[in-house]
Amino acid sequence: MKVFVPIDAAARACGADLVAAAVVSAAGLRGVEVELIRTGTRGMVWLEPLVEVETEAGRMAFGPMTPADVPALFDAPESHPKALGLTEEIPFLKRQTRLTFARCGVIDPLDLAAYEATGGMAGLRKASVTKPEEVVDQIAASGLRGRGGAGFPTGIKWRTVLHAKAPQKYIVCNADEGDSGSFADRMLMEGDPFTLIEGMAIAGIATGATKGFVYIRSEYPDAIRVMREAVVIATRAGMIGASVLGSAHAFDLEIRVGAGAYVCGEETSLLNSLEGKRGVVRAKPPLPALHGFMGRPTVVNNVLSLAAVPWIMAHGAQAYHDIGVGRSRGTIPLQIAGNVKFGGLFETGFGITLGEIVMEIGGGTASGRPVKAVQVGGPLGAYHPVSDFGLAFCYEEFAGQGGLIGHAGLVVHDEAADMLGLARFAMEFCAVESCGKCTPCRIGAVRGVETLDRLRAGDTAALPLIEDLCETMKLGSLCALGGFTPYPVLSAIRNFPEEFMPQQEAAE
Amino acid sequence: MKDAAPVALPPAPARLSEGIAEVLAAHEGQEGALLPILHDLQAEFGYVPPESYDAIAEALRLSRAEVAGVVGFYHDFRAAPAARHVIKLCRAEACQAMNGAATQARLEHALGMKLGETKGNVALEAVYCLGLCACAPAAMVGDRLVGRLDDTAIAAIAEEVRA
Ligand SMILES: Cc1cc2nc3c(=O)[nH]c(=O)nc-3n(C[C@H](O)[C@H](O)[C@H](O)COP(=O)(O)O)c2cc1C
Ligand code: SF4
Ligand code: FES
Numbered sequence: 001m002k003v004f005v006p007i008d009a010a011a012r013a014c015g016a017d018l019v020a021a022a023v024v025s026a027a028g029l030r031g032v033e034v035e036l037i038r039t040g041t042r043g044m045v046w047l048e049p050l051v052e053v054e055t056e057a058g059r060m061a062f063g064p065m066t067p068a069d070v071p072a073l074f075d076a077p078e079s080h081p082k083a084l085g086l087t088e089e090i091p092f093l094k095r096q097t098r099l100t101f102a103r104c105g106v107i108d109p110l111d112l113a114a115y116e117a118t119g120g121m122a123g124l125r126k127a128s129v130t131k132p133e134e135v136v137d138q139i140a141a142s143g144l145r146g147r148g149g150a151g152f153p154t155g156i157k158w159r160t161v162l163h164a165k166a167p168q169k170y171i172v173c174n175a176d177e178g179d180s181g182s183f184a185d186r187m188l189m190e191g192d193p194f195t196l197i198e199g200m201a202i203a204g205i206a207t208g209a210t211k212g213f214v215y216i217r218s219e220y221p222d223a224i225r226v227m228r229e230a231v232v233i234a235t236r237a238g239m240i241g242a243s244v245l246g247s248a249h250a251f252d253l254e255i256r257v258g259a260g261a262y263v264c265g266e267e268t269s270l271l272n273s274l275e276g277k278r279g280v281v282r283a284k285p286p287l288p289a290l291h292g293f294m295g296r297p298t299v300v301n302n303v304l305s306l307a308a309v310p311w312i313m314a315h316g317a318q319a320y321h322d323i324g325v326g327r328s329r330g331t332i333p334l335q336i337a338g339n340v341k342f343g344g345l346f347e348t349g350f351g352i353t354l355g356e357i358v359m360e361i362g363g364g365t366a367s368g369r370p371v372k373a374v375q376v377g378g379p380l381g382a383y384h385p386v387s388d389f390g391l392a393f394c395y396e397e398f399a400g401q402g403g404l405i406g407h408a409g410l411v412v413h414d415e416a417a418d419m420l421g422l423a424r425f426a427m428e429f430c431a432v433e434s435c436g437k438c439t440p441c442r443i444g445a446v447r448g449v450e451t452l453d454r455l456r457a458g459d460t461a462a463l464p465l466i467e468d469l470c471e472t473m474k475l476g477s478l479c480a481l482g483g484f485t486p487y488p489v490l491s492a493i494r495n496f497p498e499e500f501m502p503q504q505e506a507a508e
Numbered sequence: 509m510k511d512a513a514p515v516a517l518p519p520a521p522a523r524l525s526e527g528i529a530e531v532l533a534a535h536e537g538q539e540g541a542l543l544p545i546l547h548d549l550q551a552e553f554g555y556v557p558p559e560s561y562d563a564i565a566e567a568l569r570l571s572r573a574e575v576a577g578v579v580g581f582y583h584d585f586r587a588a589p590a591a592r593h594v595i596k597l598c599r600a601e602a603c604q605a606m607n608g609a610a611t612q613a614r615l616e617h618a619l620g621m622k623l624g625e626t627k628g629n630v631a632l633e634a635v636y637c638l639g640l641c642a643c644a645p646a647a648m649v650g651d652r653l654v655g656r657l658d659d660t661a662i663a664a665i666a667e668e669v670r671a
Contacts, residue, residue, distance in 0.1 A: 013640050013655035045642035180600030183639040218547075218584050219638050221651055257547055259582035262636065276542030276568070278581040294539060336642065338605035343642030366606070375601055411602045411641065422601070429600075429636065 001027070001034050002054035003073075006105065008041035008190050009222040010183065015066065016049035022067035023051070030074055040191015042105035043345030044092055052087055053077065061087040092361065097323060097331050098347050099311045100304060104191035110229055112237055115194045121239070123313030127202040128247040135206035136162055139309065141317035143329030148174050148265075148302030149377070149406045149480070151395045154309075157299060160289040161207040164297035169209035171200050172274065172293060172300045175216040175223070176258055176265035179378025181409030184333040184345055185303035189216070189223040192307075193230035194239070197253060199306035201240050202313055203299055204251040212251060213293070214303075215270055217258040228255050262379075262433040266479050267300040269435060280435045281479045302407070304333060325351035328394035336362045338375075338411035355389030358412055369414040373495070375422075377406025379429050380484035382491035383413075383422065402491060404484070419496040423489045424452040430485040440473045441482025448473075448489070455500060463500060467493070519553060527552050528560045532567045542568060542578055546585055555586040591631035593669040596648040597623060599634045602641035611645045611657055618666040630669045 005020040027034035050063035061084040072080050107114040127135050140155025177185040200212045231253050235241045240251045264273045268282035292298020312320045320330045328350035341363030373383040382403035391397050398405045427448030434442045455462040470486035477483040531548045535541040549556050561575045579585045621627045640646035643655030
């Protein structure tokens with residue numbers, strides 16, 4: 001009997017380890033031989049811990065499981081109260097276009113043979129016998145844009161690095177994933193680390209970079225452990241190292257750990273941190289592509305940008321480009337979180353509407369109360385009211401509405417949300433995490449907190465002040481931490497004005 | 509609750525300089541070695557001993573002030589030993605959306621302390637997102653992650669740190 005239990009951090013946080021132990025002991029008691037495979041997560045987090053049992057018809061899902069639910073898996077699986085049927089038929093999973101996350105939740109993340117058997121390594125094999133210029137052309141033609149937030153075309157960035165002359169170039173994977181509501185990077189690194197390694201090795205071949213770093217935030221101990229082990233396994237197997245898959249290309253990879261600074265997700269701050277400095281943002285230009293790590297040409301890409309690359313190489317740029325809308329091509333792994341019934345990761349082509357995501361896929365709020373606001377794109381993203389539900393999920397439409405898609409995390413809030421409190425939190429977060437380089441960000445955010453407190457206390461004069469302050473932060477900040485903190489604040493004011501009216505009763 | 513339960517005692521000076529030398533040797537020649545060194549020191553001692561700054565500065569050809577500046581910049585690095593039990597509660601938006609404020613109040617009540625405080629051998633700290641946003645509210649107890657932080661989970665945490 002083959003049983004699959006996720007080892008993903010979210011599944012573990014919901015008790016997956018206890019369930020796995022219960023599987024082993026229940027099998028032992030019954031004298032049943034069980035092969036227990038710890039996988040990544042399928043991303044249906046509301047069903048975690050999700051246990052799967054292999055049958056002739058396919059893998060059957062059970063969840064959310066507790067240790068007490070385990071004995072019935074052996075004794076009466078057909079009538080199990082947590083039975084969900086065939087995993088692949090669960091509508092949340094069936095509706096997806098899983099390219100980047102195809103293997104996540106399916107295989108043992110560190111089983112390289114299983115990785116290859118499920119289509120892994122095909123992209124790297126192709127890239128290792130292709131001219132670098134042509135690899136770059138493929139990525140450019142696919143329409144892939146950076147998934148870390150800014151949406152910069154990946155192919156163009158790679159071309160700049162390819163054509164830069166330097167004794168040493170680098171690939172840096174940004175796995176700092178600090179945005180609240182985001183967990184796709186973590187899920188991929190824990191559930192299918194070889195895909196990221198493959199993407200980075202392809203980037204190395206395409207640009208002539210022979211050294212890579214993955215910079216992972218310290219809040220992700222599981223991802224750090226899995227990635228470290230995966231690098232050792234991949235190196236031993238010749239997937240990376242002195243000769244990538246037997247080719248003339250070398251590519252070494254090192255895992256680095258952040259130290260609890262949100263701003264280190266900003267690429268130049270990240271590079272300073274990698275160099276062993278304070279994570280202060282650098283002025284651009286020079287671009288990291290030309291003067292990156294140690295002043296040398298460096299590709300900095302998000303985990304999801306790099307993890308999309310193997311599929312594109314294996315299946316061709318056109319197949320990827322065929323998915324999506326407008327200038328937003330391919331798939332986007334949405335992370336649906338907060339007060340939502342069906343929270344988790346949903347990979348789909350661009351173009352699906354916000355309303356479909358929140359109401360149909362997410363099932364509305366977990367509390368059962370009406371949705372009030374959805375913050376899209378992390379702590380620097382706007383609060384969208386229900387009237388924005390017609391927006392198509394793509395870079396342009398959200399930008400046009402004073403928002404951003406960021407790293408595609410969505411946090412749903414129900415009626416109980418305190419919008420002034422959330423606006424205050426945005427300012428507070430900016431104050432805590434500011435790198436300190438520019439005054440509008442460092443001091444302005446502190447003033448923002450104070451001013452919103454005055455507004456809360458009934459001071460009408462504070463509202464125009466907060467709007468002025470937001471303008472100053474937008475214009476006078478070097479990076480998006482100070483520059484975009486006004487988005488959640490101003491969108492909350494614009495969309496929920498009544499909550500920013502001083503309390504008349506209190507004043508009278 | 510008993511007062512002033514001892515936190516881990518600082519290591520003896522000989523042990524300290526030996527540990528620092530070992531960590532520095534392990535990172536010789538590494539590009540941008542400072543953060544990995546600081547992480548290793550903290551893993552070894554539970555904090556980054558200020559006694560290490562001079563040795564690090566010398567090994568990496570930095571000034572002592574530069575080393576101190578880096579230690580001070582990052583939220584993770586501690587200049588003194590941590591409490592035996594560190595509980596980190598997520599304060600970011602997805603956790604707030606799932607009754608985060610009430611969860612914080614209940615956890616504070618159960619532990620008899622406020623967020624940001626250290627009492628005896630327990631510290632309650634804020635963290636901004638643990639990547640558990642689809643099973644919020646979330647916390648980290650030592651190195652164990654806890655999602656769906658309800659009253660039962662809170663009681664279990666209080667029990668664990670009292671033991
Ligand atoms: C304050 C701030 C935080 C950021 N955090 C992240 C992050 O956690 N992960 C990420 O990939 N990009 C983050 N970015 C964006 C990066 O600066 C950069 O655009 C990105 O890593 C480039 O990779 P991509 O083109 O693949 O998206 C952040 C930017 C800012 C201003
Ligand atoms: S906006 Fe804030 S975080 Fe960004 S560079 Fe300026 S001070 Fe640093
Ligand atoms: S917002 Fe709390 S875990 Fe992400």
